[in-house]
Amino acid sequence: MxxxxxxxxxxxxxxxxxxxxxxxxxxxxxxxxxxxxxxxxxxxxxxxxxxxxxxxxxxxxxERERQEKKDADEMHNVEVERLKQEGFSNPDMRQWTFANDNGKYPQIGKAYSYVEKWEMVRSENLGYLLWGNVGSGKSYFAGCIANALMEKEIPVCMTNFATILNNLFYGSENRNEYIIRLCSYPLLILDDFGMERGTEYGLEQVYNVIDSQYISKKPLIATTNLTPEQLRNPEDVPHARIYGRLLEMCVPVRFTGGDFRKVTAQQKMERLKKLMDR
Ligand SMILES: [Zn+2]
Incomplete structure (x- = not known):
């Protein structure tokens, strides 16, 4: 006492x-x-x-308020770090941010508005289908959205089907639990969609993931080298089911222009030439 x-x-x-x-x-x-x-x-x-x-x-x-803000900032940073560790299947995706954008992708404004209007797109279950040739900035665009939302402490999973199939076949997690976990994110981003080779089991799983997201009324963003035309004229029934869902859930955004990876390589080559001319 x-x-x-x-x-x-x-x-x-x-x-x-x-x-x-x-x-x-x-x-x-x-x-x-x-x-x-x-x-x-x-x-x-x-x-x-x-x-x-x-x-x-x-x-x-x-002094107390300064300390409280510092503690809150630290907690926020820990949470953002955790979301990025868990949410990205490839650590390179962490670099695809608005801050690192150098203005070369004209579509980027649509990524900003997606983040700004997140509450609305979330409740209306609106996603993007980012399509165009390799290196046109589709994945970068999707990565900007993922990073920005995670920085607001909104969980996002950005992965691709090669990784999903690999985890389903060789992962330690129970397959159903894995799919349930994938679909637990408020936003799922499937990068390089359409690259996966269609074994029957693989296609079934792809459909399961997209359909679960559809049923739970959660948005999906996909990047693909396929055109909407190709998506509308699938080769068989399993592909038709998948593409049908995708077109229902996602607004197509076209990525045109050159292969920016090639442009960067070209710029490097030109810089090198200049250096050598001296
Ligand atoms: Zn005082």
Whole structure:
């Protein structure tokens, strides 16, 4: 009992700094901000023989708020890190951010508005089908959305079917549980869709993942080298089921223009040529 009283009394102590002083009301004042560091209990009441309790002066409050913000920022960073560790099947995807965008993809505005209007696209279950040739920036676009949402602590899974099939066949996790987990993300992004070779089992799993997302009314973003025309004219029934769902859930966005990977390689080559000409 005594130790409890001691603890409470300790909590009721006010730390006095050198510059602090007693005010006319008998309370301790902060020598820096000149606000009281103590307050009387209301109506002259007392607790454990004390008539006063500690109170925050302006500097103490500012310090507490700074510390609270620092703690919250740290917790936020830990959470974002966890989401990115879990959500990206390839660590390179972490670099595909708005911050790293150098303005070479004209479609990027649509990625910004997707993030801005997330609540709306989430509730209306709207996704994108990003289509176009290799290296036109589709995956980068999708990665920007994923990173930006995760930075708002919204879980996103960005993966591709090669990884999904690999995990289904060789992963340690139960297959059903794995699919349930994949579909637990508010947003699923399937990169390089249509590249997977269609074994019957593989196609069935692909359909299961997309259909689960569809049934739970959650948006899906897919990137593909296939054209909407090819998606509308599938080779067989299993592909038709998959593409049908996809076209139902996703708004097509076309990525045209050159292969930016080639452009970058070309720019490097030209820089090198210039260097050699000197
Ligand atoms: Zn102060």
């Amino acid at each position: 005594n130790s409890l009283t001691d603890t409470i009394l300790k909590m009721m102590d006010t730390t006095q700094e050198l510059e602090d002083y007693k005010g006319e009301d008998g309370l301790l004042y902060c020598g820096k901000c000149h606000k009281p560091k103590e307050a009387y209990f209301p109506q002259g009441k007392a607790l454990f023989g004390r008539d006063r309790h500690p109170s925050e002066c302006d500097c103490r409050r500012a």
